[in-house]
Amino acid sequence: MDRDRQHKTKKRKISKPQNEDELAPTTTPSLSDLVASIKKNTQAQAQNVVSASSEKSNGVKNGGGGDVKKRKKQSSGDNDVGGTGEGKVAEDVVEGGGGGGGEEEEESKSFKELEIIDQLCETLETLKFHKPTPIQQASIPLALAGKDLIGLAETGSGKTAAFALPILQALYHSPHSTLFACILAPTRELAFQISEQTEAIGGSLGVKTCVIVGGMDMMPQAIALSKRPHIIVATPGRLLDHLENTKGFSLRSLKYLVMDEADRLLDLDFGPIIEKILKVLPPQRNTYLFSATMTDKVERLQRMSLTNPVRVAVSSKYQTVKSLLQYFMLIPQKDKDTYLVYLVAEKFAGKTMIIFTRTIMDAQRISVLLRLLGCSAIPLHGQLSQTGRLGALNKFKAGSRNILVATDVAARGLDIPTVDYVINYDIAGDSKTYIHRVGRTARAGRSGVCVNLVTQYDIEEFTRIEKALGKKLDPLEVEKGEVSLLAESVGEAQRQAIKEVKEWQEKKKEKGAGRKMRTGRRDNMDKEEV
Known part of the structure; x- marks a missing residue:
């Protein structure tokens, strides 16, 4: 058995892209009580975290x-x-x-x-x-x-x-x-x-x-x-x-x-x-x-x-580059896909971006969902063949696809110099993973933007990340009315996307069984999310 595998694993018209200056807040955010909760939990600790992170960088101090x-x-x-x-x-x-x-x-x-x-x-x-x-x-x-x-x-x-x-x-x-x-x-x-x-x-x-x-x-x-x-x-x-x-x-x-x-x-x-x-x-x-x-x-x-x-x-233990703008959106879990589509198809339309998910199934489903809604998205995860993974990466690098929906393992360390936005559809499990994700943008002195979709179930993890970073992220505020206009079309696309992903899974099972019988070897590597 391959050792690397053993270590597992009615549509809205898209508006013109907005400038980064348009990221400024425009309304009072929804679920403001949860925002207040986050701020309360982190404000008292922020100063201590800054000191602690420099003291704990394994004896290395910035000159x-x-x-x-x-x-x-x-x-x-x-x-x-x-x-x-x-x-x-x-x-x-x-x-x-x-x-x-x-x-x-x-x-x-x-x-x-x-x-x-x-x-x-x-x-x-x-x-x-x-x-x-x-x-x-x-x-x-x-x-x-x-x-x-x-x-x-x-x-x-x-x-x-x-x-x-x-x-x-x-x-x-x-x-x-x-x-x-x-x-x-x-x-x-x-x-x-x-x-x-x-x-x-x-x-x-x-x-x-x-x-x-x-x-x-x-x-x-x-x-x-x-x-x-x-x-x-x-x-x-x-x-x-x-x-x-x-x-x-x-x-x-x-x-x-x-x-x-x-x-x-x-x-x-x-x-x-x-x-x-x-x-x-x-x-x-x-x-x-x-x-x-x-x-x-x-x-x-x-x-x-x-x-x-x-x-x-040349950096502290948990540090993001200065040219990176970081935001969060506090949203209900049930509306998560709708807010994502709003960001991709409206607010950041036409920009190059990577969307991170925790699981392979979500990476596949979201890429299908966005494609059904007219967005140029392609998945990158461990259940794609080697040819499929390299093909997806090359299309993204060449600009024939401007949205890459990826799992952490698949996108780790990739050098794609012109990524404008990183969207964390799922909150990173720890601060190290967060650093690696946001490192896909704002590379080599360029500016970049990261947006975190935080639901009511993610507050504790998100607070830990802010604590490790030693900073509080700013809320990215949007007009709820604009988002709600997309709900019906997103709902229809969700149902179709789930159907297509199920069909994809069945085909993968059939192909995997046949390949295993022919070669006795699993065609994958890397520990990967499921």
Whole structure:
């Protein structure tokens, strides 16, 4: 069985798009007593939360004035599997300026000043990477000096180039090396994205990458591995499948290991699989661990895999970028779909957006619902085939669809630079998930908007998120009369959408049974919502 699967899993005319300035409140919100309840619960704690979040960022404090500050730090530590160090962080390097998603610092250096070779600098300029982002500026010199790294930065901050450039530069000096680096990612889409970006940056060097993920036939992957690519990008379960079952394949000569989105890798319970992988890797290697947040699980992974690492941080533990405007709408559960349709088809019509749901069924149902109402929506979730998932993503990136309805696992880490809005149809289960969701917009210095649909059943979870963020979100107020005009057409579309989703489920069951009989292998990966 595929290991990655085991770790489960009458229409209104659309009005013209509104400007962000039109987000200002226009009426008194409904359910105002619930709004007052939220404010009361959070106001007294907000100041304490701000202090607590900086004190709990694992000993990392923000430096001022754009300077890089260093200090020694000891970490409690077992010398677990795969590392040769003593379970300690040798230094913390904190980048001042806050890592604002690619904003230039007062003393921003060029890639050439970071000692990136001319060949790569020329490619970066062609790709319009003119200046390094804060995470790149802080981490690249350390990586080039041979240090193991823990990189903590917001999504959209340029983490891929931060670890890819040192690897590509090392490969330039060892042109005949193969199976040189392995990059682990939590989802298939992120693996393909990392591969594309790495090949784009390293194109002038003739770099060859190989993507090894679940949900696809192992034989073509084994053939690709036999050709000994320079860099492997993989999901953990499928990589272990090949290490244990593909004749002649090993990573004994590996020089670089990267674990991207490490917090999500561990949230998906890939920890035991990663431990098995680490056991068969050479101890003499460079290891980079990148994550949006630093949790106890990530600390443990650091101890078992890195040797005296340097910690590079450009953001606090729970932080959203300054260019992100965040709102909530307090609405009755029964009217949730109607308010969503109002936002998508009226208030934000024509804009590029991602709608997050907690479950696969809701992602599928909402995408059908919006399509029936004339919106250009497409789903992205774990019950789509690999071809279906990549097809949906490519259509969204290319602009042929402007609305992506996604689950958390499917959309985690995706680099889609022009997302105008994030709508949380379902409230995120925790603050980490919230950070990752809203990180899909306001990337690389751009502005963005997030709207949270909060029902009477979501108040407690929403209050916890506000507490972790250390801020209260503003209500987004709309005319209830405008929303109610959509109720009848939304109701009709809801009934049709439910019917279509049931038919889709039946077809999936039939196809799944046939495929399992033919291959004995489940065509999926990733722990996923149901």
